[in-house]
Amino acid sequence: MNKQNFIKKGLLGSGIFASSAESADVMKNEIDEIEPLETLDANAVQYKSDQLENHSVLHKATSRGYADHGWLQSNHTFSFANYHNPERMHFGVLRVLNDDIVAKGRGFGLHPHDNMEIISIPLEGDLEHEDSMGNQAIIRKGDIQVMSAGTGIMHSEYNKNTDQFVKFLQIWVYPNQRNVAPRYDQITLDKSQRHNKFQQILSPDPADEGVWIHQDAWFHMGNFDKGAEANYKVRKAGNGVYIFVISGSVNVAGQELETRDGFGIWGISEIKLMATSPDTEILLMDLNMILN
Amino acid sequence: MKNLIIILFGKNEEILHTLQRIITGTNGWQAVIQQDLSTCKKYLSSYPVDILLLSSGLSTLEETEIMDHLSYLDHPIGLIKHYGGGSGLLKNEIYSLFPDLIPGK
Numbered sequence: 001m002n003k004q005n006f007i008k009k010g011l012l013g014s015g016i017f018a019s020s021a022e023s024a025d026v027m028k029n030e031i032d033e034i035e036p037l038e039t040l041d042a043n044a045v046q047y048k049s050d051q052l053e054n055h056s057v058l059h060k061a062t063s064r065g066y067a068d069h070g071w072l073q074s075n076h077t078f079s080f081a082n083y084h085n086p087e088r089m090h091f092g093v094l095r096v097l098n099d100d101i102v103a104k105g106r107g108f109g110l111h112p113h114d115n116m117e118i119i120s121i122p123l124e125g126d127l128e129h130e131d132s133m134g135n136q137a138i139i140r141k142g143d144i145q146v147m148s149a150g151t152g153i154m155h156s157e158y159n160k161n162t163d164q165f166v167k168f169l170q171i172w173v174y175p176n177q178r179n180v181a182p183r184y185d186q187i188t189l190d191k192s193q194r195h196n197k198f199q200q201i202l203s204p205d206p207a208d209e210g211v212w213i214h215q216d217a218w219f220h221m222g223n224f225d226k227g228a229e230a231n232y233k234v235r236k237a238g239n240g241v242y243i244f245v246i247s248g249s250v251n252v253a254g255q256e257l258e259t260r261d262g263f264g265i266w267g268i269s270e271i272k273l274m275a276t277s278p279d280t281e282i283l284l285m286d287l288n289m290i291l292n
Numbered sequence: 293m294k295n296l297i298i299i300l301f302g303k304n305e306e307i308l309h310t311l312q313r314i315i316t317g318t319n320g321w322q323a324v325i326q327q328d329l330s331t332c333k334k335y336l337s338s339y340p341v342d343i344l345l346l347s348s349g350l351s352t353l354e355e356t357e358i359m360d361h362l363s364y365l366d367h368p369i370g371l372i373k374h375y376g377g378g379s380g381l382l383k384n385e386i387y388s389l390f391p392d393l394i395p396g397k
Contacts, residue, residue, distance in 0.1 A: 049350060079384045084394055089384070096380065112307045114348035114377030151349045152304035153376060178355075179348055 038106075046089050055267040056253075057091065061260035062086030064099070071106035075099040076246075077262050091242050091264040092289035093215055096172030099260060101165050113149035117213040118171040119202065120145040120157070121267060121283070122222075125166030130153035132290030135184045144201050145186050146211040150180035169244075169283070173215040176292050185211050194221050196228040198284060203235075218286040222248070224275035232284060233270040240289045243273070248280025294393055295320040296386070297340060301332050301358060302347025307377045312346060315378050329354050331362050336369065343370040343389060348377060 027224030035149040060243040077097035201210040202219035207248040242264040315323035326332035370389040
């Protein structure tokens with residue numbers, strides 16, 4: 001496949017392409033003969049050649065985009081709002097990884113979402129959620145919340161407490177189909193199930209452990225003692241793995257990671273990790289690398 | 293800042309108006325809401341549109357037909373299948389099509 005055709009397929013997969021009468025015949029054929037994108041290529045347009053060769057990408061904590069709105073401080077792993085970095089657009093179907101701190105009693109007023117699987121994981125404090133489907137809930141450390149925004153939903157998120165900050169991860173994953181019916185779910189996880197091992201907290205299957213989303217993705221969390229090791233086997237052939245270190249430090253397949261570092265790797269079927277400091281908390285995301 | 297005309301084609305009015313507000317907040321950018329396939333096709337054929345943005349609520353057939361329609365136009369139009377419904381990803385989607393518009397460039 002020549003590079004021009006590859007780029008066209010890659011951008012088509014991300015839903016963005018340029019059309020003109022000159023390419024009309026070719027584009028018509030692209031629409032008539034929809035074929036799945038080749039694995040591994042979906043991220044290639046944004047990565048440098050050495051990253052492609054190693055099938056990995058490292059996002060140091062300090063390299064993230066930073067926004068300070070006064071009531072909200074946010075570190076963006078991938079391009080978001082006014083942070084634009086063409087080398088940080090997504091990792092497979094993982095599009096947003098925001099590390100948010102919201103001031104006491106403040107929050108996001110009513111605002112819309114559509115066509116995204118939105119996952120919120122509180123790290124400290126309590127987050128109060130209300131949405132246009134009538135859901136009203138508080139999520140706390142140890143909980144996980146998911147919204148399939150689909151055809152559209154309005155919601156607000158506020159720091160429930162007036163005496164402390166709330167810190168949480170907000171993660172957006174491209175859905176495997178557009179315009180699904182909006183839905184909401186949240187569960188409380190049993191943290192005892194993730195000591196020195198990974199606990200599944202999200203999957204594509206409503207009948208499986210954790211919450212579920214419209215995408216071939218599996219999320220796990222683990223709390224590790226120093227020296228503890230874990231092997232993770234990729235759940236679906238072709239998926240990549242993105243690891244976010246919530247706290248502590250870890251060696252992943254020879255790569256040292258520190259607190260709030262992110263590391264994506266693909267072209268592997270399993271991955272070895274070893275915590276290199278006490279109280280290491282890890283979010284591991286097993287992700288479809290093809291943008292449908 | 294380059295002038296842009298963006299067609300927002302979708303069904304969710306709240307989201308369409310949110311997207312329109314965000315776009316028109318940038319000097320020189322205009323956003324026109326279209327909710328009907330036939331009208332949208334006519335508009336695309338008649339006006340110097342820079343981007344067609346597909347918002348939420350469209351059927352698969354509507355998305356396919358409007359994308360197919362772009363192929364037969366005599367002027368190039370960028371296409372965005374928008375995800376998110378608000379301010380988080382919109383500008384990045386536009387900048388990906390028009391990197392020269394990135395502030396500071």
